[in-house]
Amino acid sequence: MEKIATREAYGNALAAIGKENEKIVVLDADLSKSTKTSVFAKACPERFFDMGIAESNMAGTAAGLAIGGNTVFMSSFAMFAVGRCYEIIRNSICYPKLNVKIAATHAGITVGEDGGSHQSIEDIALTRVLPNMEVFVPADGVETAKMVQYMAANEGPMYLRLGRSGQPVLFDESYEFIPGKFTVMRDGGDVALFACGLMVGEALKAAETLHEEGISAAVVNASSLKPLDEATTVAYAQKCGAIVTAEEHSVIGGLGAAIAQCLVRQRPCPVEFVGVEDRFGQSGRPDELLAAYGLTAAHIVEKAKAAMARK
Amino acid sequence: METRETLSKRAKRIRHHIIEMLGHAKSGHPGGSLDLAEIMSVLYFHEMKYDFNDPAWPERDYFVLSKGHAAPALYATFCEGGLIDEEELFTLRRLGSRLQGHPDRKKLPGVEASTGSLGQGFSIAGGIALSLKLRQKENRVYAVVGDGELDEGIIWEAAMAAANYKLDNLCAIVDHNGLQIDGANDDVMCLGDIGAKFEAFGFEVFHVDGHDIDALIEVFAKAKAVTGRPTAVIAKTVKGKGISFMENQVGWHGTPMKEEDYLKAKAELEG
CATH class of the missing domain: 3.40.50.920 (Rossmann fold)
Known part of the structure; x- marks a missing residue:
């Protein structure tokens, strides 16, 4: 069975959409090779900003870029993208309902060998409880790409939960993602x-x-x-x-x-x-x-x- | 561009509005709002490109009140500019009001960033500045940061990024009144040399008396001329400035005014 990690699909989809949509800006916190925002960085270097190992400021900067009119994707591992930045996501992104998409990779225990410090098992709970936030967890690469398309085209804070390891492809290209529909x-x-x-x-x-x-x-x-x-x-x-x-x-x-x-x-x-x-x-x-x-x-x-x- | 005399009168009225608002609300932060009167007057009525009739004007300069608890100073300035009327000032902190305890951009046009959780406004200001650079726009971004707020780690993350991305359109104004809730800055958490810290992070640093209108006009002009790096204006202020019994009193950070305090403060401003 064909396999692709959802983070791979994310990087590819983001780069493809980024070439078409000049409003899209991507932030990462020194993990772009792992989160695959590096694919976007290569395609649209002028709209990619590495914020260094400073996730909190990445979230605040994302809010500012959104105020400036950009559609912002920010990525890191789920542990840091959500856990480290939580109160900034709450107060500076969700409370003012800004157009920031948090795409977090390496969620869950299948991060594997890095161990418990890096295995986020709380991020769905943390994001779901925030007013104005939409929360999506794709089952495969195709669904990931469709979700990224939806996120880029629609306003508001959204959370995309992605995995590290390869996942079997379950959908074909005819699949249509609609929020609020299983x-x-x-x-x-x-x-x-x-x-x-x-x-x-x-x-x-x-x-x-x-x-x-x-x-x-x-x-x-x-x-x-x-x-x-x-x-x-x-x-x-x-x-x-x-x-x-x-x-x-x-x-x-x-x-x-x-x-x-x-x-x-x-x-x-x-x-x-x-x-x-x-x-x-x-x-x-x-x-x-x-x-x-x-x-x-x-x-x-x-x-x-x-x-x-x-x- | 307004004259020193006009700006001074505006500062006085801003102070007056702050006392009116807080006197009616019977809650809120007088000390750190009052000390911003001259800075707000010079920024909004002299330095910034801003049209109170069109707070969403794309060519405007952006103002972020990172020390969001000084919201009354922002609302008072909006009132002075005609963005909100005097009646509305009395709704501060009331149910359903656009004048939330801390600024809420979804409720009140003119508020660029929802702030209140310290440190975040400065980070957001950096993001706005970055967005403007990306679009090759000339607009500037001004962020007022409290000195106590400099305890927050995100301030220094944001400072590092502002220098890294050469955000010369970003100007940090540190409201340096020396006091925070638990006491004097250096008794709570030693700040050391604030100017040297910003300089070390890659900022061009200026020092100014935060109540001297002429000096403020001059320092913002100098900051605007800097290219290739962000600027920080360390403004020495007196917390509670203008109300004798509040000046330099740590207790007036967030203490509600009693009726007698309100009347006394009002009399001082009108005297």
């Missing part, structure tokens, strides 16, 4: 698996395993975390009566929390959560870490059965 990847009637990022691939594998055991599982790519697709969420709660969420993020405040809150309000049903259980990451190979932290297809299968048992 994509049903596979239909099913016994249990619905809502996943984002690299967990979409795992959810598809889990659905295949469940199918072999006679269980019909739907798989939903929940890539637009804010705005959330409440209609699809409620429809599948209605149809299946059992839900599993899967994300490479803490089980607190992320996709699972968003789905659960939506369902508690509108259509309560059993929900099980696959994610990092309130603990930090550590060094290891990405595949080892996913297994050690319970983020694999096998874990989704287990949780699907648990959710169904609670119907």
Whole structure:
């Protein structure tokens, strides 16, 4: 299966759009080779600014550039792009609703060997809670490119969560990204698996395993975390009566929390959560870490059965 | 360009508006607002390209109040320029008001950057300056920074970037009144030689008496002539300037005025 890291797709998409749209300015904090903003820097050198290892000032500068009329993309690792800059994103970007796009790479535990200090498992929670912020987590390279196109063309603060490692290509070029709309990847009637990022691939594998055991599982790519697709969420709660969420993020405040809150309000049903259980990451190979932290297809299968048992 | 006498009268009225606003709001920051009166008067009515009838004029110079708690000084200046009327000043800090406790650009036209969380306004000002450079525009950016605010790390990140990108359209004005909430600057966190610090970061540095209108006019003209590097004007000010019982009193940073204080302050300004 063809694989591409979402950060690669981000750099390529940004460079392509940047050539067409002169308003786009890109900031990085000395990680452009890793975040792939280097591709943009090569294509549009006059509109790329390396802010050095000073993420806070990168965020403030992004706000100023947006006030000056630019569409600003700022990138770093999720740990720093969100964690280090958080209060500046809150007060200087979201509060005044400025046109700044935070595209953070190396999110989640699949950062791997760098260890827990670099594995952001809180960024969805942190961004989702901010008024005016939209939050997207692409499942593959194609969706990443479509999201970047949407972000460049629409006003307001947005957060794009990207991964380090290669992810299987799930969509073809005909895919259309619409904020507030999930994509049903596979239909099913016994249990619905809502996943984002690299967990979409795992959810598809889990659905295949469940199918072999006679269980019909739907798989939903929940890539637009804010705005959330409440209609699809409620429809599948209605149809299946059992839900599993899967994300490479803490089980607190992320996709699972968003789905659960939506369902508690509108259509309560059993929900099980696959994610990092309130603990930090550590060094290891990405595949080892996913297994050690319970983020694999096998874990989704287990949780699907648990959710169904609670119907 | 207005005369020294006119600018001085404007400064006096700005001070008057500040006392009126804070007297009515019964909350807010008098000390660090009052000490900006001359600086605001010279900037908005002499130095900056600005049209109060069109605060979104693309050719305007930008002003960022990085020490956002001095919002009353900004609103008073807007009132003096006719951007808001006197009645509205009395809505300061009230529910639904455009005059938020700290400046909010979404609510009030003329506010370039929403500030209040210290240090960020200066970083934003650098971003605006960078955006102007990118478009080869001549507009300038002025940012008023408090001396206590220099404790924030982002100030020095922003200073480093401003020099790196040769933002000679950026002018930092340090409101150096020597006091912050917990006491004298150097008792809270030693600032050392502020001018030498900015110089070391690549700024051309000027020192001025922040209440001397002629000196302010002159120093901004000098700053404007600098090319290839950003400028910093260290303005020595007296916190609470103009109200005898507030001058140099750390307690008047954010203390609400009682009715008797308000009447006394008003009498002093009108006397």
